Amino acid sequence: MIAVAGGTGRLGTLVVKRLAARGLEVRVLTRDPDRACHLSGCVAEVVSCDVRDRANVESALPGATIVVSAVHGFAGPGRVSPESVDRDGNANLVEAAGAIGADMVLLSVVGASESSPMELYRAKYAAEQHLRASGVGWTIVRATAFVELWAEIMKKPVVFGRGENPINFVSVGDVAAVVERAVTDAGLRGRVIEVGGPQNLTFNELAVLLQRIRGRSARVRHVPPGLLRAVAPFARQARAAIAMDTLDMSFDAPAADDALTQRPMTAIEVALSQAST
């Protein structure tokens, strides 16, 4: 049994479907089982679980041989935060996985670091460190920004900040393929796999590409950096927007031939076209 925390999310849904299509039994952990309705045909079980609650997590995992964590607390319902979900919730999953002898596949971010200005990146790093020190069999999948999420955020052609910083975007479907591999290939235990897309794009370039794909010509508008800085003390999203506008967010996929790189590498334009149909 594979337990997938975050199985209702953008990535988790694809992972669950891929695992189920291989005939594997999947249990989805969610705070609200109604959010897993779209998975009713392919999952064995849906279990109510808030990863912030240790006892809740302990009762949700028995029978699992692998635990996948595709949760995050950057945004979303339920007053979540990177500290409570990505750091402490993942720690709960690690401890509970260890108690039943399960392995764990942890979703993290390219650039996760103790010293990152982004709290999400620091919380992911803390989760990685906890997992690596736990004695649990682990694989960490670090991904760059999911381009389908940004297409949704940029339904209107609005860019946060200058929009001139190159950022690596990846198709979420490509990340799901790597997570499937991380779950099913025990040879990948003890590995950190970094997954990026084929292209670094600025937000200005992404906005223009989205306009072209959507057949629109409205002017791209900007939320000025000064306004972001003014609200940053009160809004995590504004702090992240400043970081994405200024930090090195580029990524070059490792050179060929490593078996890990033999994976789908969907062109950003193709991913965006598929997302908009």
Ligand SMILES: NC(=O)c1ccc[n+]([C@@H]2O[C@H](COP(=O)([O-])OP(=O)(O)OC[C@H]3O[C@@H](n4cnc5c(N)ncnc54)[C@H](OP(=O)(O)O)[C@@H]3O)[C@@H](O)[C@H]2O)c1
């Ligand atoms: N989006 C990106 O650009 C990106 C980039 C790199 C890495 N990642 C990582 O990839 C993973 C999936 O991201 P996504 O964008 O696909 O996520 P998403 O669609 O926003 O979904 C978030 C998931 O987290 C779950 N979750 C949040 N708080 C929870 C809690 N307290 N207890 C249990 N579950 C909780 C939600 O489950 P319920 O609401 O059903 O409880 C939901 O399934 C995350 O680990 C994320 O950090 C994302």
